[in-house]
Amino acid sequence: MDVFHQIFTEEEYLPLKKLENVSLVLDLGANAGYASAYFLSCFPKARVVAVEPDDFNVEVCRINLKPYGDRALLLHGAVWSEHAMLCLSRGSYCDGREWSTQVVKPTQGNVGSVQAWDVGSLIDMAGGAKVDLLKVDIERAELEVFGESAKNWIPRVRNVCIELHGPDCEQTFFNALAGFDYELEHFGELTICTNIRSRT
Numbered sequence: 001m002d003v004f005h006q007i008f009t010e011e012e013y014l015p016l017k018k019l020e021n022v023s024l025v026l027d028l029g030a031n032a033g034y035a036s037a038y039f040l041s042c043f044p045k046a047r048v049v050a051v052e053p054d055d056f057n058v059e060v061c062r063i064n065l066k067p068y069g070d071r072a073l074l075l076h077g078a079v080w081s082e083h084a085m086l087c088l089s090r091g092s093y094c095d096g097r098e099w100s101t102q103v104v105k106p107t108q109g110n111v112g113s114v115q116a117w118d119v120g121s122l123i124d125m126a127g128g129a130k131v132d133l134l135k136v137d138i139e140r141a142e143l144e145v146f147g148e149s150a151k152n153w154i155p156r157v158r159n160v161c162i163e164l165h166g167p168d169c170e171q172t173f174f175n176a177l178a179g180f181d182y183e184l185e186h187f188g189e190l191t192i193c194t195n196i197r198s199r200t
Contacts, residue, residue: 007034013042015187016133016161019194022046024128026119028079028145029137033061033072039133040068046133047071049126053078053088053114054101077115078103079122079136081144085112102139119145120153129156136162142169146176154180160193 022043030050065072086103106112182193
């Protein structure tokens, strides 16, 4: 209910309503699907691909996105720097609540149970050449996602809205955008980069 309140009462994503020509949204770290539902309502011509690794959240997300039919695609998995099998880590990060579940690399001798994709592959799976809005709330996995491999897919992203979890995540994110121009805005916990374009 706290997430619901953030999104629909406090309108955490209010600055994104001004975006134009939004046809494809990637919701990375979709939780219970409230942000996806918000975007589907704000952008009636858009499709949303929601990616969520936690089993329970996925089931709630599925229910919440059902009214939107084929405009919403839910993927049970995670985003990473490459295709990988990862493990869920519950209760060990931040306040330990459902919204702070992380994905981590398997420790030696363990096998991952969560399918993960890189952002470029997710854009391909969505059938788009570009993603108009990339929403990211992935509990420090941004260190992987926005690492060296990000240069391969950032040119395919028009706008990013991200919650950054610490100074190291912030540095990694802005390093990935070093070769691009964009308009920067901060709104609550969110960092928003719009109109991303290459400097070359």
